[in-house]
Amino acid sequence: MSAQRRTATAAGLLLLALMSLVASCASRDPWQDARIESEVKARLVAEKSANLTRLGVVSRQAVVHLTGTVASPEQKALAESVAKRVSGVRRVVNTLEVQAAPGGPARGSS
Secondary structure, X not given: OOHHHHHHHHHHHXXXXXXXXXXXXXXXXXXXXXXXXXXXXXXXXXXXXXXXXXXXXXXXXXXXEEEOEEOOHHHHHHHHHHHHOOOOOOEEEXXXXXXXXXXXXXXXXO
């Protein structure tokens, strides 16, 4: 195979890869992350068994990031479970910190 033909083949493959990348980005719904964030927040607020109303929720490319503090390891797990059940969520990154309520017994984090 000549050098010119190899260059043309490599350029063609590069163009094909670039077109595939652009097509996959273009097919993403730009409102999906906003919908996911809103739905996760609404479900956290609706969760009456724990106060999860002040948690930070950010979705980027359907990966939900949870931030803030909770009172127990059970609440941390519950918040993650709630987020995972939202349609379209691919993964949950749970960086919630467990802090005991003032005056309450200290509990370990998970």
